[in-house]
Amino acid sequence: MTAMPAGAPAEKVSKKPSLEKGPGPGGAPSASPRARAVRRFRRNRLAVAGGAVLGTVVLMSLLAPLIAGDPNAVDLDAVRQGPSGAHWFGTDTSGRDVFARTLYAGRVSLLVGLAAALGAVVVGTLFGAVSGLFGGVVDNVIMRIADIVMSFPTVVVILVLAGIVGPSVTVLIVAIGMTQWPVAGRVVRGVTMSLRDREYIQAAEASGANARWLIRKHIVPAALPPVTVTGTLAVAQAIMLETTASFLGLGVRPPQASWGNMLNDAQNLTLIQTMPWLWIPPGVAIAVTVLAVNFVGDGLRDAVTPGGRT
Amino acid sequence: MTSLSKKEPAGPLLEIEDLVVEFAGDEETVRAVDGAGYTVAPGETLGVVGESGSGKSVTAMSALGLIKPPGRVVSGRVVFDGSDLRAMPRRELRRLRGGRIAMIFQDPMTALNPVMSVGAQIGEALRLHRPGMSRAKARARAAELLALVGVPGAERRLKQYPHEFSGGMRQRAMIAMAIANDPDLLIADEPTTALDVTVQAQVLDLIRLTRRETGAATVLITHDLGVVAELADRVVVMYAGRVVEHGTVAAIFDSPRHPYTRGLLESLPSLDGEVGDLTPIPGSPPAPGEVAEGCAFAPRCAMVRDRCRVERPELVQSGTRRASACHFHHELAGEETDARA
Numbered sequence: 001m002t003a004m005p006a007g008a009p010a011e012k013v014s015k016k017p018s019l020e021k022g023p024g025p026g027g028a029p030s031a032s033p034r035a036r037a038v039r040r041f042r043r044n045r046l047a048v049a050g051g052a053v054l055g056t057v058v059l060m061s062l063l064a065p066l067i068a069g070d071p072n073a074v075d076l077d078a079v080r081q082g083p084s085g086a087h088w089f090g091t092d093t094s095g096r097d098v099f100a101r102t103l104y105a106g107r108v109s110l111l112v113g114l115a116a117a118l119g120a121v122v123v124g125t126l127f128g129a130v131s132g133l134f135g136g137v138v139d140n141v142i143m144r145i146a147d148i149v150m151s152f153p154t155v156v157v158i159l160v161l162a163g164i165v166g167p168s169v170t171v172l173i174v175a176i177g178m179t180q181w182p183v184a185g186r187v188v189r190g191v192t193m194s195l196r197d198r199e200y201i202q203a204a205e206a207s208g209a210n211a212r213w214l215i216r217k218h219i220v221p222a223a224l225p226p227v228t229v230t231g232t233l234a235v236a237q238a239i240m241l242e243t244t245a246s247f248l249g250l251g252v253r254p255p256q257a258s259w260g261n262m263l264n265d266a267q268n269l270t271l272i273q274t275m276p277w278l279w280i281p282p283g284v285a286i287a288v289t290v291l292a293v294n295f296v297g298d299g300l301r302d303a304v305t306p307g308g309r310t
Numbered sequence: 311m312t313s314l315s316k317k318e319p320a321g322p323l324l325e326i327e328d329l330v331v332e333f334a335g336d337e338e339t340v341r342a343v344d345g346a347g348y349t350v351a352p353g354e355t356l357g358v359v360g361e362s363g364s365g366k367s368v369t370a371m372s373a374l375g376l377i378k379p380p381g382r383v384v385s386g387r388v389v390f391d392g393s394d395l396r397a398m399p400r401r402e403l404r405r406l407r408g409g410r411i412a413m414i415f416q417d418p419m420t421a422l423n424p425v426m427s428v429g430a431q432i433g434e435a436l437r438l439h440r441p442g443m444s445r446a447k448a449r450a451r452a453a454e455l456l457a458l459v460g461v462p463g464a465e466r467r468l469k470q471y472p473h474e475f476s477g478g479m480r481q482r483a484m485i486a487m488a489i490a491n492d493p494d495l496l497i498a499d500e501p502t503t504a505l506d507v508t509v510q511a512q513v514l515d516l517i518r519l520t521r522r523e524t525g526a527a528t529v530l531i532t533h534d535l536g537v538v539a540e541l542a543d544r545v546v547v548m549y550a551g552r553v554v555e556h557g558t559v560a561a562i563f564d565s566p567r568h569p570y571t572r573g574l575l576e577s578l579p580s581l582d583g584e585v586g587d588l589t590p591i592p593g594s595p596p597a598p599g600e601v602a603e604g605c606a607f608a609p610r611c612a613m614v615r616d617r618c619r620v621e622r623p624e625l626v627q628s629g630t631r632r633a634s635a636c637h638f639h640h641e642l643a644g645e646e647t648d649a650r651a
Contacts, residue, residue: 136379199420206374206415207408207435207487217434218423 037225040303047299053292057285061106068100072255083277090277092265101257102281108258109289112172112242112251117234119177121227124184129215129223131185132192143189146182154179154241155248162250172251176238184230191223225304232297236290243286259286321392322349323527324373324495329386331368331377342368344551347386350495355521355528357542357559359535359574361595365551366531370497373529374411375403391494409439412493412526414517416500418480422472428483429468432456435490455486458523459516478509482516489520496520496528502537514540535578539563544631547571550596550606553625557632567634567642569611605637613638 041047060067075095083090089098131142158175165171195201195218204214245251246260254261259282266272266279331343343365350356360366371377372388375395388395390411395403407413415421422431432452437443443451449468456464459482472480481501488496501517502510518541521528530542538545539559546556547570555568566572573591593610605611608618617637628634628643636642 199415199417200423202376203413203415203421203484203487204423204434205407206376206413208404208406208438209408209434210404213438218426221425 037303041299044299044302046295047302050292050295050299053288054296057106057289057292058110060103061110064100064103064107068103069097071100071104071257072096080275080278082275089281090275092262092278098262098277098281101262102259102285105257105259105262105282106285106289108169108252108256109239109242109260109286112169112176113235113239113293115173116176116180116238116241117231119173120180120234120238121184121231123177124181124186124230125188125220125223125227126215127181128185128188128190129192129219130211132189133196133211133214133219135193135196139189142185146185149179150182152179155244158241158245159248159250162245167245167250167253169252172242172245176241180234180237183234184227187226187230188219188223191226192219195219195222225300229297229301229304232293232300236293236297239286239290239293259283322389323352323354323391324350324529325387325389326369326373327387327389329369329372329388330384331365331372332382332384334380334382342381342551343372345386346548346551346553348546348553348556350527350529352494353525353527354544355530355542357538357545358529358531358548359533359538359545360548361533363550363595363597364548366548367499369548370499370529370531373495373497374407374413375400376407405439408435408493409491410493411495411497412488412491414481414484414488414496414498414501417504418477418484419472419504421484422480424472427469427471428456428475429453432468432483432487432490435487439491451490452486455490456483459483459486459489459520460512461486476509477505478512481505481509481513485513485516485520489524489526492524493526496524496526497531498528499531500533501530502534503532510537517541535563535574547574552606552635554607554635555633556625557629561629561632565643567628567632567639568607568636569613569642570607572642573610573612605635613641 064071073096075091077095078087078091079095080093081087081091081095087097087099089102092098092101127142127146131139154176157179158172161171161175162168201214201218204218209217242251242258243260243263246258247264249261249264252258252261262282263279266275271278325347326349327347328345329343329347330341330345333340333342342363346365346369348356348358348369358366358370368377368381372383372386373390373395375388375398377383383396386396390406395406398406422428426434429449429452432455433445433448436448436451440448453464453468456467461467461479461482467475467479472483475483481504485501498517502513505513514537517528517530520526528541530537532538542559544556544558545562547554547562547568549570555562555566555571557567562571563575566575570591573589576589577591579588591610596606596609604617604619604621605614605623608614611618615638621637623635623637625633625635626639628639634642
């Protein structure tokens, strides 16, 4: 728009028009808080690497049908074979392709991780905001419930639920969401309490806002950055819980593949010693995914905490 | 006198009577407002003056039903346009807030949400009271309002965040929010205190303009008597949670009939006087909760007598449309007699 053909100095000037456009991808200094956080995140190499790895894992899981064959196809002529051109990661005790199973298992693990974390965050945000906004008895009741929930070992809850309604992906999501919400709840409660006495909340009330409006328009947007961080870390936690539960036979039911039940299949000592292709792929997948999610979570936390290390 | 569209002034628009507000602390309960009251007629501008802690803001907040724990309205009546606000269901009260009764806050720095665009915040004020209003409509109306309060380039400014606004512009945006729903009563709590002197005059002009536009009655809370002289029709002077004097601006400024009002006026610099002529009021107001017998102003009063320390003066008529809460208001009314020390 401005003087383009002015040569080298114009290049510096040409960045300025993005100022008027507000939060643009260029990252102008006066951009919105969100744009500034994005910039800080991008400068964090570990977080960006984590994001890239995570993106690859997600992409490979989603594109599994294009990359690999049927994860449940049994080939009894090729049982427990080592890695080869036909079966990159070898085959398991039923002659199923380990590579295909690892990719498809990623779908389940990521689904459980994301859905459970999302559920936990939504419930936690709601309870936390109500708790912080109303205070008093309401706050006390909700926080005591949170304390009780936090003192339940999640694995035991999954075990009991799976015992009652039978193990399934849904049970996993519900059980993990139900037991993980207090983390987000506490964060949001803290944010809400610090906001409650702000004048702009009072101003909104003086304009006739009710609690629902305040939560939706003022509290949730303010709580979103810290909650995104806890949410991300909750994804890692949920993936771990899913694998644990599936490993114990309480989560994803075979023949559907999950990283946890793939490890379960490789439980005995001889297999561990002689057929590492059975447990290394799901094991590495779990470790890499959880690590990547945690790096992203840490990066997000640093990005949304102004004054933190940059 | 007021705009044509308003109904016959059947009675006062707002009537606060014998209001008592207490704040519960850990150790003791503090009485912030102790039997204060005033009335506001439709279209009228009432200045409420007093030092910080005199209960002027708390009294006005009660008109919005916005006194929250640990604060509590203990007794008294708050009547708006014939309906008792203290008995009103919360839902109806919320409809009044920001609708027929709107508020302008003191500090535009903190009264705007820093992470919400200005346009969204004005739109919020609109949409709260018109649930059916579309985003686009609210946006268009917000631009109109911003233009009305004198923000140049309103259309572009809507997208900006409060930190991109100057203090004066922010206060203009606040006023735009307040008048969004054409209120009948505007409560302005120290609207100019947080602003630069040069900007203060502009904002006062703006309040004058909005008053003309909306025909709204205004309660102007301030400790600045200059602001009152410029804008108000009548004045209420508060001290230690009570009204000590009220009357028309002319009457109060010409012949104050309470030693405290007189003290306030004497501590006001004038253009023709020497700076040395300023007479501050000695001492400081009683801490809230320091319930003394007799007149609360007695310890600082130049004309204090024995009676003042034992008997609390009631607010009594002291001429036409004015009242004073001093035992000796007749003496002050006498004329420019010097009070004996």
